[in-house]
Amino acid sequence: MLKNFELSCPIENNNDLITLSHGSGGSQMHDLLSKTIYPFIKNKNSEQSNDAAVVEINNSKLAFTTDSFVISPLFFSGGDIGSLSVYGTVNDLAMVGATPLFLSLALIIEEGFSKEQLFKIMESIKQASKIANVEVITGDTKVVNKGKGDNLYINTSGIGIVNLDYKIHPKNISKDDVIILSGDIGRHAISILAKREGLDFEIDLESDLQPLTKYVQSLINANIKIKCLRDITRGGLAAALNEIALTAIAEIEIDESNILVNNTVFNLCEILGLDIFHLACEGRFLAVVPADYAEESLDILNKVGCEAQVIGNIKSLGISNSVVLKTKIGTRRIIDMPTGELLPRIC
């Protein structure tokens, strides 16, 4: 390749290498997954468009999921890599309607990391497991050379049990179903950004990090017919909605007036030129339910502590996939799958 350097296009060359945007949750990641990962793990039980796989073992429906956490910094307002590792995986299980039961915990520690910090993070894992009502039952510890990691990476995998006679999945969506958002968006991303930039003492903002199980279970216990659930993480609301639209082949319309954004988040996005719809959360989710269930769903969610709103609905099904935003001033704009990566290592 070096020989032809002057004739070759550097952008094309970069296509051979993994970039940070491949971990963004946006279009480059979806491209990597669909071309380089999924073709090799395709099987009848593999799950490519939901947060966890659901399999039957001896007539029990089990949910299984995994997540690695590479967040930087390790500690932030409202949590740390420990609580994030517990809630992140618990939430992936919750998103298929499972009750989370057991977690695994695998640490990749960089040589030179302080035991005191590890201690703090383990204490946080203990507390978060208690709050989320899960048990860490198996684990692994690896140490890599200094300069080959970044303090600490954590992987948690989780097993949950599903007691539903149908599958929660984007493919269940029908025309006119409504989309509920469980609370305000972007607080996780902005709190991480504030910590990175040393702004955390100046702004009063906590990550939205929390376990989502009780909200989903409240809906299930009330027999709400949940079509699809999606937690808003990497790639933000834009990625979550586009993933649903893509899997269901749906045209989605959402209304900006009904999307809650904290003032600090809004103002920092304005100043820094960030798109609110691309910001990661770690304690917010979308639920797609039939329009008949909208009001009851909001009542239930808001009674257990959400600030849920109906933010949009399914305009058409089976024709094409798109996400359209009706802005506050009445115009319409396409919300695309995010590209690139403005805030890497947010989870």
Add this chain to the structure above:
Amino acid sequence: MLKNFELSCPIENNNDLITLSHGSGGSQMHDLLSKTIYPFIKNKNSEQSNDAAVVEINNSKLAFTTDSFVISPLFFSGGDIGSLSVYGTVNDLAMVGATPLFLSLALIIEEGFSKEQLFKIMESIKQASKIANVEVITGDTKVVNKGKGDNLYINTSGIGIVNLDYKIHPKNISKDDVIILSGDIGRHAISILAKREGLDFEIDLESDLQPLTKYVQSLINANIKIKCLRDITRGGLAAALNEIALTAIAEIEIDESNILVNNTVFNLCEILGLDIFHLACEGRFLAVVPADYAEESLDILNKVGCEAQVIGNIKSLGISNSVVLKTKIGTRRIIDMPTGELLPRIC
């Protein structure tokens, strides 16, 4: 601390930091686990002295395990990080008598890693999953900044089903039980070392990497009363035997003459001053069975491709824990839990 720098002991200071030896599988790792990790995840289902946890869900016994793979180099004679990630976790499930069913696959990719290599590794994961008869059903992909990883780290977690009416565990061991070793030791470590040192073209040696399920299942199918199983990985035969001795409070005696070592492995250990008993394998295991079952167990294992030998037995139980080697020249020496780390990132 800086103020008292001249008065403080640098070795004591180092005790506050994680070192490579904390990932060795030897005594420093056990110390870290028992002081900093286990106290925070202790619960009725957590497993601290077996390769996988076994839990009951709706009357099914499920095995659950996790492993991160940080091996360097990624490709070696006899395998790569892909096949290692599949077989490593499959083997942890096999060691509790489980039939492995499902794996998760989580990638932490360093920015700048080549897609071509990722492709090769995914192909290897596909082939290994087929050979080990497991399905990868859920996954995660993260990308970290250049210089914050080392090409690729992989975590796999695994679920298996256990169809046994008793638990395979070191605590089941009785006095006079025999210890069977499934084949020659140290080929994995030496093949990695050879690759690192550029000796791989000069020596004809492959890693012992392989799935162990069929060997264990052959014993189970023949109703061999397996007391305990342990695959030999980090820390080698020395760590595996000491872990068993420690958990069971057993005095173990092994006979050097019955431990198979490939000539190349033996010679390289002599030249480089490595202790053969500390070398990692990725396709060898210990089985502790009642003496009555010894001959039948060897027959079964050797029929399905092992070179199994009885290497020792349980001399006493409940008194103290030790591992004693009867050498080829008739002397006896203690085999301690390994300390330090001569070959980091072997798996």
